[in-house]
Amino acid sequence: MAVKVIQEKCIGCGICIDTCPFDAIDMVDEKAVITDKCTACGNCIDVCPKEAIIMEEREKDIINIDEYKGVWVFAEQREGKLLNVSIELIGEGRKIADELDTELTAILLGKDVDDLSKQLIKYGADNVLYGESELLQIYTTDGYTKVICDLIKERKPEIMLIGATNIGRDLGPRISARIHTGLTADCTRLEVDKENRRLLQTRPAFGGNLMATIICPNHRPQMSTVRPGVMEKAKYDESRLGNIEKFVPNLREEDIKAKVLEVVKEAKAQVKLEEANIIVSGGRGLGNPEGFKLIEELAEKLGAVVGASRATVDAGWIDQSHQVGQTGKTVRPTLYIACGISGAIQHLAGMQESEVIVAINKDKNAPIFKIADYGVVGDVYEVLPELIEALDNIDEILESVN
Amino acid sequence: MKIIVCIKQVPDTNEVRIDPVKGTLIREGVPSIINPDDRNALEEALKIKDECEGVEVVVLSMGPPQAEVALVEAIAMGADEAILLSDRAFAGSDTWATSTALAAGIKAIGDYDIIFCGRQAIDGDTAQVGPQIAEHLGIPQITYVKELKLEGKKVKAKRALEDGYFVIEAELPVLITAIKELNEPRYPSIRGIYEGFKGDRIKILSAKDINVDEKNIGLDGSPTQVNKSFTPPGRGGESEIIEGSPKEQARQLIVRLKEEKLI
Numbered sequence: 001m002a003v004k005v006i007q008e009k010c011i012g013c014g015i016c017i018d019t020c021p022f023d024a025i026d027m028v029d030e031k032a033v034i035t036d037k038c039t040a041c042g043n044c045i046d047v048c049p050k051e052a053i054i055m056e057e058r059e060k061d062i063i064n065i066d067e068y069k070g071v072w073v074f075a076e077q078r079e080g081k082l083l084n085v086s087i088e089l090i091g092e093g094r095k096i097a098d099e100l101d102t103e104l105t106a107i108l109l110g111k112d113v114d115d116l117s118k119q120l121i122k123y124g125a126d127n128v129l130y131g132e133s134e135l136l137q138i139y140t141t142d143g144y145t146k147v148i149c150d151l152i153k154e155r156k157p158e159i160m161l162i163g164a165t166n167i168g169r170d171l172g173p174r175i176s177a178r179i180h181t182g183l184t185a186d187c188t189r190l191e192v193d194k195e196n197r198r199l200l201q202t203r204p205a206f207g208g209n210l211m212a213t214i215i216c217p218n219h220r221p222q223m224s225t226v227r228p229g230v231m232e233k234a235k236y237d238e239s240r241l242g243n244i245e246k247f248v249p250n251l252r253e254e255d256i257k258a259k260v261l262e263v264v265k266e267a268k269a270q271v272k273l274e275e276a277n278i279i280v281s282g283g284r285g286l287g288n289p290e291g292f293k294l295i296e297e298l299a300e301k302l303g304a305v306v307g308a309s310r311a312t313v314d315a316g317w318i319d320q321s322h323q324v325g326q327t328g329k330t331v332r333p334t335l336y337i338a339c340g341i342s343g344a345i346q347h348l349a350g351m352q353e354s355e356v357i358v359a360i361n362k363d364k365n366a367p368i369f370k371i372a373d374y375g376v377v378g379d380v381y382e383v384l385p386e387l388i389e390a391l392d393n394i395d396e397i398l399e400s401v402n
Numbered sequence: 403m404k405i406i407v408c409i410k411q412v413p414d415t416n417e418v419r420i421d422p423v424k425g426t427l428i429r430e431g432v433p434s435i436i437n438p439d440d441r442n443a444l445e446e447a448l449k450i451k452d453e454c455e456g457v458e459v460v461v462l463s464m465g466p467p468q469a470e471v472a473l474v475e476a477i478a479m480g481a482d483e484a485i486l487l488s489d490r491a492f493a494g495s496d497t498w499a500t501s502t503a504l505a506a507g508i509k510a511i512g513d514y515d516i517i518f519c520g521r522q523a524i525d526g527d528t529a530q531v532g533p534q535i536a537e538h539l540g541i542p543q544i545t546y547v548k549e550l551k552l553e554g555k556k557v558k559a560k561r562a563l564e565d566g567y568f569v570i571e572a573e574l575p576v577l578i579t580a581i582k583e584l585n586e587p588r589y590p591s592i593r594g595i596y597e598g599f600k601g602d603r604i605k606i607l608s609a610k611d612i613n614v615d616e617k618n619i620g621l622d623g624s625p626t627q628v629n630k631s632f633t634p635p636g637r638g639g640e641s642e643i644i645e646g647s648p649k650e651q652a653r654q655l656i657v658r659l660k661e662e663k664l665i
Contacts, residue, residue: 002621021631036466036493040621041628138568141533141543166563170545173497173530177537182498182625185528205631206415206525212631219625257542258576261558262569278665302665314438320582327527335664345633346415352637356664358655359641374658375643376651386652391665397653398660 002056003040005032009052016044016053021210041212065197068158068220071097074148074171075106075120075128076163078139080113084233084274085163087123089226091234092190093161094124096199099192102158105129107151109144111137114246121242123234128242131249135256138263139167142256145174147249152179157221159199161190164225172225182216183223188230188330188349199224204326204349229274229330271321273305278335281307281324281351282317285340285361285380289317294384295339301391307331307351309341325350340380343368360384403457405447406508407481407518408535409440411465411472412525436472439520441587442580447518448480449585450552458482462507464492464500470604477598478590485511489608494621497526501534502623506614507607508539516557517577521546529579536577544570548583 012030024037025044032044032053045053073093075086090106097104106125108117110132117128131147152160152175160175162168164186176183188211189202198215199222205212216222273279280302282295292306299306308322324331325347336354341347343359343366351357352371359372360383369375376383390397413432436444444461451457461476463469464487473484487507495503508514517536522529529545536543548567549560557576561568562583590598597603609616617623644654659665 036490038621039494039628039631041631043631141545145537166546169529170533170543173501173528173533174537174543176498176530176625177501177534180498180625182496183530184626185497185526185530200629204527206413210631210633213629214626215629216626258544258570258572260568261571263566264560264569265566327524335659356659356662357637358659369641369643371637372641373639374655375641376655377643378648378651382648383652386648387655390649390652390656394656394660397656401657 003034003038003042003044004054004056005034006052006054007031009050011050011052013049015047015049019043019047021206063219065158065218065220068156070103070105070155070157070159071100072105072107072157072160072221073125074160074162074168075108075116076165076167077108077110077113077116080110080116082116082119083163083165083228085165085168085226085228086120087233088228088231089161089163090120090123090125092226092231093159094234096159096190096192097126099194100158100197103127105157107131107148109133109136109147109249117244117246119236121244122236122238122240124237124240126242128244130244130246132246133249133251135251135253136249138260139171140256140260141170141174141258143251144171145178146255147251148175149178150250152221158197160221160223162223162225164227168225172223176223179221181219181221181223182214183225184214184216185225186326187224187226190224190226198222204346210345227330229332271305271319273307273322273324273329273331276305276331276333278302278304278337279307279324279331279333279351279354280304280337280339281309281341282312282339283309283341283347284311284315285342285363286312286317287340289315291340291380292318294380294388298337298339298384298388298391301388304335304337307336309344309347311344338368338372339384341368342366343371403450403454403515404511404513405450405457405459405516405518406511406514407440407444407447407459407461407476408504408531409444409461409463409472409476409520410437410523411435411463411469412437412523415524434468434471436475437520437523437525439522439580439582441520442582442584443518443520443578444476444479444481445585445587446550446578446580447516448588450516451480454552460485460511462504462511463487464495464503464507467606470606473604474598474601475590477603478594479588480591480594482603484604486604486606487609487612488606491609491616491620494624495619496624496626497528497530497534498625499619499623501531501538502618503609503612503614504531505535505538506612508535510607510612515574517541517575519577519579521579521581532577532579539575539577541575541577542572543577543579544572545579546581547578548581550578550584
């Protein structure tokens with residue numbers, strides 16, 4: 001597939017150049033020229049007033065995609081517990097399977113986790129394929145990839161969803177390379193085009209400055225990873241029934257080349273951003289790492305969790321576990337207070353689903369105010385201490401208003 | 403011992419801004435940098451070179467001719483040799499096609515013991531190319547590595563998880579993806595910058611040079627395609643700007659949040 005300019009029709013107006021998100025069009029002798037940076041996104045085709053830009057389809061080696069049926073979810077478990085993201089994906093997978101009028105199958109690998117297979121049914125799976133082995137108790141790239149690829153080759157699912165955890169992001173690409181299919185990372189929205197059974201996978205691109213909808217037209221399964229906290233959890237229904245198929249995978253110890261010698265839990269207090277009701281976040285506008293002391297103080301008063309923008313993490317002001325945004329965590333608290341955060345799209349991508357957003361920033365033109373429900377234009381070093389004090393005297397303040 | 407480090411030149415996405423009127427990306431003046439995680443990958447290779455005898459570090463990248471600047475910097479940091487895969491045929495590659503091309507480049511270099519990659523690039527954030535290269539080469543991978551020890555013909559690595567880490571052991575050859583915690587990348591030396599700009603340690607190879615099937619690279623070789631791209635929609639709705647002195651602003655805000663039962 002390639003984008004082509006019909007020279008005779010091009011009038012050199014340059015509208016396509018302004019539209020191209022990838023800076024992939026040059027003007028040469030008053031004619032548009034598509035360069036190597038082109039990703040065939042097609043935006044220029046839509047805006048060209050002279051219909052001078054077209055998409056050229058080329059012939060491909062096409063696999064018989066009609067043989068592939070059903071939606072699969074990799075149900076990641078650690079130490080005998082399903083991860084929340086697995087339950088979120090069951091919820092999302094259920095919707096997709098219903099739209100495509102097909103079945104939802106959860107892939108569960110582990111040892112002595114029979115009760116999890118029952119839970120997966122009650123959360124919404126039609127089938128559970130449960131591969132049980134000593135060798136699958138702890139995740140290994142080699143073991144999990146082999147077992148899942150064997151299943152895909154045998155049963156041919158059309159869609160496979162994987163949680164974008166540190167493990168899912170190790171497993172997904174390895175499977176996609178072995179099967180020779182496409183994988184779209186960190187999707188924030190999944191839809192289906194029912195007519196040709198395509199999965200429309202929307203994800204932030206270009207550091208979250210742009211959204212892109214990705215398709216995988218000629219390969220199966222269509223694979224996506226989805227970050228924890230992005231999709232809503234499936235509802236547990238005690239009465240649901242389904243098929244559980246337990247099997248012994250064809251896996252030997254020597255198949256596992258990278259061996260896990262030890263699993264170490266770190267005592268480091270976990271930053272539970274995804275589960276927080278209130279988040280108070282700090283950005284570059286704090287000016288220095290000391291600023292986070294104020295953020296922490298306010299957070300403590302509100303029973304909130306501390307978040308941070310990428311700029312502050314890159315600068316080493318705060319640990320990466322606090323990072324909200326495209327490269328950090330995706331959050332949806334009821335209240336998000338952004339302090340000294342300008343609102344780069346990469347940050348917004350991780351927090352714009354918050355119910356109510358408060359922005360405190362010196363610069364009244366900061367993009368964060370565009371999405372804030374309440375904006376306070378002011379210096380964080382003046383406003384935050386007042387907020388902390390106001391919280392101490394909250395009853396008195398409320399009385400004076402009423 | 404031969405170590406290959408895969409690096410990518412990326413726009414510094416921290417510096418990308420949106421034109422408030424047109425809603426399009428402002429690209430002018432956005433600097434190109436070596437992807438941050440890739441610097442950690444290179445540093446780890448250079449550390450091994452510092453500590454052991456007879457280690458050769460080759461840097462490999464794929465991109466337009468301008469990406470050579472990133473390779474000059476890699477030489478300046480201490481790499482022995484650098485190769486840029488640059489060819490129109492590679493344009494538009496997704497992660498599958500990119501990893502296919504890089505794996506072909508690695509096979510062309512040959513005789514490798516360790517491949518280092520950064521965990522992910524800041525312009526795509528997929529973290530897919532490293533593991534996909536390992537699969538194309540049929541070698542084990544250890545991703546998200548925050549500590550690495552070379553023990554004879556084996557590596558032992560601490561591999562980060564959300565709430566701790568695995569200790570993983572694998573025999574060479576192996577592919578490692580580096581995270582920020584792995585090390586502190588060095589700065590180029592003056593002598594290194596001179597070496598880099600001489601340019602005689604940088605080679606540019608085409609698709610034909612590395613013997614890769616053109617069906618598997620570029621837009622045509624990519625299983626995934628961009629269907630459309632757009633600037634993210636806003637949240638809609640009006641925002642209320644709270645005016646007054648900091649004290650008044652704080653008090654008003656608290657009242658609003660209390661009324662909405664948010665605090």
